[in-house]
Amino acid sequence: KQLCVKTRSTMSRLHTFSVLAVILLSHVVVHTVQEQTPTPSPAPVPCSLKSNTSCEECLQNVACLWCIPTNACIEYPVKNILPPSSVCHLNDARWGKCWLNFQVLIITVSVFAGVIIIAVIVCCCCCCKCDRIGNRKEDARVERQNRARKENKKARRSDMQMRHDEIRKKYGLAKNNPYSRMNED
Structure with a gap:
């Protein structure tokens, strides 16, 4: 009985503690949300201001393109897929990384895309070919099963006919003439 009383008092303390923790936590969350004011992110520095600096400084902004011979930092011409x-x-163009030649990047991406497309086409052709071969095998198997069923049916029918003829002979009902029943002696 004492154990039950201690357990109940412990449970009530835990319940009180959990309620207080939830209230405290919700109070902290509400105050932190109210105190946070949205701070506008600093506007990116225009690419043209980073001309005649370094490639690394220019390419810190993703929208910029570095041109090596002119040391110009230019906004990437987004209307064109490739810079004219x-x-x-x-x-001579660098975008993203200074060590990455734009022309090499385009050629590499094109080759990888071509290889992936060819691989997909080859896989599709192989799957279709395997499927057709599988269908031919399935059709041949079904045809063999049908022939075997027909042969079994003919064999059973001829066996049954032989048994019926034997029974007719045994009881004198031989069926030599189809009109033999009509000629009863």
């Missing part, structure tokens, strides 16, 4: 040669030749 009037802006900067592909071989």
